Amino acid sequence: MDYRGAFLLMVVLTVMTLCIKTLYLSYPWTENSEVNEMHVREFNSFKVQNINCKRILDGEKTEILRAKSMVPKGIPDDETVLRHTANCVHFRTLYGYDNIINTVEEQQFPIAFNILLYKDVAQVEILLRAIYRPQNYYCLHVDGFSPDPVHKAAKSLADCFDNVFIVSKTENVVYESFQRLKADINCMADHLVKPDWKYLINIPGQEYPLKTNAEIVQILKMMNNTNDISCTRGVGAVLGRILFKFMNVYGENGTYSIVNTGAMNTKPPHGIVVAKGSAYGVFTRQFVKYMINNQIAKDFLEWCRTILSPDEYYWSSLNYNPHLQIPGAIKGKGKDERIKGSHLFHILSKY
Ligand SMILES: *[C@@H]1O[C@H](CO)[C@@H](O)[C@H](O)[C@H]1NC(C)=O
């Protein structure tokens, strides 16, 4: 072989090597197939196989009991989620994310979700799989106090999707703290940057929907740009939590507890009558925009800093003070007797 022939052969071999390498890397099933096969085996072991869903939906006791007996004990740990999401293409294919039915009606009605979690990312993944659609947005707030593996697994899961993200500012959440409310607010602010979505729903990581995304879209459309936020006023509003000033007392290790200072709280600003609701609700985009940007909402949020469980007061109060004329909120004055019974205004919060 002459000099030129050898050179040509070298060029051909180099190009071939590069091609094979590119193909190899872009084809997920061949890349480390032993690992992938293990993931398939593990994933199948988490599933309840060979049950008859129709018979279960028809309420057949024997099939329900049979299915119950097959439910795996516990859920996969955070390390498993981390391993399975290391190869996103393989993960999405295996877990069925690329085969989700997504009607045109759903595609034209994107929803933003806040998911607050502190443990068990595998359970959050099961929830995500139930509500995941490419046009929706999902903000994951992982508690600042959660151990590292939870943060790592949640980040790895989020990184497998363009429309799932970790909140830009993480709060250290203690039960009944202002930080619990702030975690939702931080996700809401992040969501507002995203275009198109019509409604925002906040849920905890341990929730599971009883309706499909398509059904949720139809219900939200019927709500015609109004919120669904529950509300109780008067004695039911648990006044002890709002009459006194509460504050966080920080320990040496960064944790804190909430104590009642015994001092009386000031009146809420802007003539707001406090209404107690749930930490969870269904909010129109315009209402979220108001909560994040409007000065009245910001003033009221500051006032909420010194009450207990402000997540059960902030949006319900903004929703049930018609004089503020907030988009999506209650418009009429409403008789107080009617407002007292939260169920009267409670449509979808627990869909
Ligand atoms: C929906 O809201 C608009 C604007 O507030 C109103 O004009 C319309 O009547 C509402 N539609 C229904 C079906 O309630």
Ligand SMILES: *[C@@H]1O[C@H](CO)[C@@H](O)[C@H](O)[C@H]1NC(C)=O
């Ligand atoms: C932090 O300190 C508090 C008391 O100040 C204690 O109750 C708690 O268990 C500690 N937490 C950790 C993670 O060490």
